[in-house]
Amino acid sequence: MEPESLYNLLQLPKEEALPEEEQQLPQGAKKKYLPPNSRKDPRFEKLQKVLMEWVNTTLLSEHIVVRSLEEDMFDGLVLHHLFQKLAGLRLEVEEIALTAPSQRRKLQAVLEAVDRSLQVEEQPARWGVEAIFNKDLLATLHLLVALAKRFQPNLSLPANVQVEVVTIESTKSGLKSEKSVEQLTESSTDEDQPSKDVFDELFKLAPEKVHAVKEAIVSFVNQKVGRLGLSVQSLDTQFADGVILLLLIGQLEGFFLHLKEFHLTPSSPEEMLHNVTLALELLKEEGLLSHPVSPEAIVNKDTKSTLRVLYSLFSKHKLKTHADGAPGRAPH
Known part of the structure; x- marks a missing residue:
């Protein structure tokens, strides 16, 4: 034809x-x-x-x-x-x-x-x-x-x-x-309500899963920052000063951050806020933050905000393999 x-x-x-x-x-x-x-x-x-x-x-x-x-x-x-x-x-x-x-x-x-x-x-x-x-x-x-x-x-x-x-x-x-x-979806769905991100839904509807999610992300982070001699034990507290977050972004996104650009050992909330703000700006430049995150929330150890940020990196860089023995997108 x-x-x-x-x-x-x-x-x-x-x-x-x-x-x-x-x-x-x-x-x-x-x-x-x-x-x-x-x-x-x-x-x-x-x-x-x-x-x-x-x-x-x-x-x-x-x-x-x-x-x-x-x-x-x-x-x-x-x-x-x-x-x-x-x-x-x-x-x-x-x-x-x-x-x-x-x-x-x-x-x-x-x-x-x-x-x-x-x-x-x-x-x-x-x-x-x-x-x-x-x-x-x-x-x-x-x-x-x-x-x-x-x-x-x-x-x-x-x-x-x-x-x-x-x-x-x-x-x-x-x-x-x-x-x-x-x-595909019904017209009765109320789309006019402010959209919630997946972590809003997770904390509201499945709080019992939060611990498992945190463990998975901590494991992922430690695989990446372990080569720097770092180890994360608590997702809730160790990202508040922005140091590990910046080093993680540098490892994953290939950034070289000069020590003059951030505080390696922040001694005040202002220095911590500077670090976290810089980290969020880097993520925004890479198009990785689909949901607004306040740097103050990270500094104040807000778990949900910290998870949002780390998940943006996890979802981009986590390889679908069986290297760690967990199910992934293996060869068919």
Whole structure:
């Protein structure tokens, strides 16, 4: 089929033409296509960001970091640990699936447990083994929204997220398409309330998990500053003067901080505030602080603010490996 006839068939502008793989569907096959204008919708992008932060905070103590919902959820590994954490149960499935068939079997077992927990009656559900395994972003988002509504109903999801999708079907006469709108979140969600970051939700809804999160971050920090002969025992107190925080940022972000720029042994609240303010400015310059943090809060040993700052570094630099024996994004 010539490109022009395909554009006419889909009634899409040329810049939204289907990728080549979408034009090669086997006869009788049907697939959803998410046009670029839908992917770039601000509400759609915000929904992905909120869900990713929620998943990463939930799994922080297990040293799992998700960077792409499509790429990191498809094989069942992350979903396995996420569901176990949320539901408070253990699934008898293989821990690491290395081949495509075993990944598919694992994903199917996890999704069956998820569907039972969510009491899914819709058949087929808006997600399924084939959709998730084939990295269908819409199906993945439908699944995560359902899990959030079930296990963390107060999570501040953006309201009324809906996107236009194109369903492509391969027939004897060529490709046929149909446009539709998929609703991802309900319009009744109160998006006008000030947005909360994941640590607001953690302290409010799951205070029992705070200790585990703190331990995971302290372990991460000690791996990085140990080469400097430093050791962190208390997240609550040892970052208040900004010294370890600055040295950690220097190690991770490759900054060389001259001793004239900060106080290595601060002796007053003013010197501590200078150090912390400098550290936050460096993080802002690197685009790592998505939630405002007051330097005074760090100096005053506010645990939540300290966690926000350290998590911004953790989420960027924590490698998804099994080097420490914890589950991560290992080779499939």
